[in-house]
Amino acid sequence: MRLTMLGTGNALVTKCYNTCFVIDGEGGPVMVDGGGGNAVLRQLELAGLDWRDMRDVFVTHKHIDHLLGVVWMVRMICQHMEQGDYDGEARIYANGEVCDLLRSAANDLLPAKHARHLGERLALTEVHDGDAADICGRRMEFFDIGSTKAAQMGFRMGLPEGGTLVCCGDEPCSERGERYARGASWMLHEAFCLRSQADVFHPYEKHHSTVADACELAERLGVGNLVLYHTEDANLARRGELYLAEGAPLFGGGLYVPDDLETIELL
Numbered sequence: 461m462r463l464t465m466l467g468t469g470n471a472l473v474t475k476c477y478n479t480c481f482v483i484d485g486e487g488g489p490v491m492v493d494g495g496g497g498n499a500v501l502r503q504l505e506l507a508g509l510d511w512r513d514m515r516d517v518f519v520t521h522k523h524i525d526h527l528l529g530v531v532w533m534v535r536m537i538c539q540h541m542e543q544g545d546y547d548g549e550a551r552i553y554a555n556g557e558v559c560d561l562l563r564s565a566a567n568d569l570l571p572a573k574h575a576r577h578l579g580e581r582l583a584l585t586e587v588h589d590g591d592a593a594d595i596c597g598r599r600m601e602f603f604d605i606g607s608t609k610a611a612q613m614g615f616r617m618g619l620p621e622g623g624t625l626v627c628c629g630d631e632p633c634s635e636r637g638e639r640y641a642r643g644a645s646w647m648l649h650e651a652f653c654l655r656s657q658a659d660v661f662h663p664y665e666k667h668h669s670t671v672a673d674a675c676e677l678a679e680r681l682g683v684g685n686l687v688l689y690h691t692e693d694a695n696l697a698r699r700g701e702l703y704l705a706e707g708a709p710l711f712g713g714g715l716y717v718p719d720d721l722e723t724i725e726l727l
């Protein structure tokens with residue numbers, strides 16, 4: 461199993477792409493979020509992934525840095541279904557609000573002959589807090605992260621070699637998320653900026669955490685490995701080095717600060 465980061469930035473980045481990623485392995489890839497637009501297609505291409513293989517897409521929430529790239533995936537899939545050069549089916553999983561938005565976006569923005577495939581061969585599956593599903597042969601359990609900004613879902617995925625991967629969405633892991641994240645082999649968690657630069661980037665006002673916060677949380681939850689994403693991009697060239705320097709003393713597990721297009725083996 462591997463994790464490929466298509467993007468690692470927060471909503472307003474310009475020097476990297478918004479956070480979205482693919483978890484790939486036997487059974488097929490699961491794509492999580494689409495970033496903020498058409499560049500998702502470029503990121504997939506640069507990562508050596510074929511958009512046609514992204515047949516299971518999970519959308520965490522409606523914010524446009526996560527959702528609009530999925531509108532492009534809908535367009536590509538539906539257009540090629542209509543043209544007759546896309547075989548089989550695909551599925552999008554999201555909460556009711558996101559499903560409604562994707563349905564309206566397709567109906568309002570895409571030609572009717574394309575939009576008609578959404579809800580048919582491109583299925584829209586609504587997921588709720590506590591739901592579980594078998595996706596690409598892996599058990600995925602969805603949980604509402606309890607955001608006060610917009611309804612947002614995280615998930616826990618069983619890994620074939622044992623262990624679990626937990627995605628906490630793009631806000632600090634809440635108490636309900638902790639139930640899923642405790643003891644996880646892999647935790648994917650946002651880190652808006654360094655704690656030492658909290659005065660510059662104001663993460664708390666935006667319901668985000670710092671590198672140090674995420675590392676302390678992961679340590680308390682007994683997580684095996686922590687992947688930090690959804691960051692600022694002012695430090696991009698030295699982000700890995702700076703974030704690891706702040707976080708590593710606080711977390712005893714494997715700490716990862718990937719760049720866009722980086723792949724991490726989920727061992």
Ligand SMILES: [Zn+2]
Binds near residue numbers: 470471
């Ligand atoms: Zn976001």
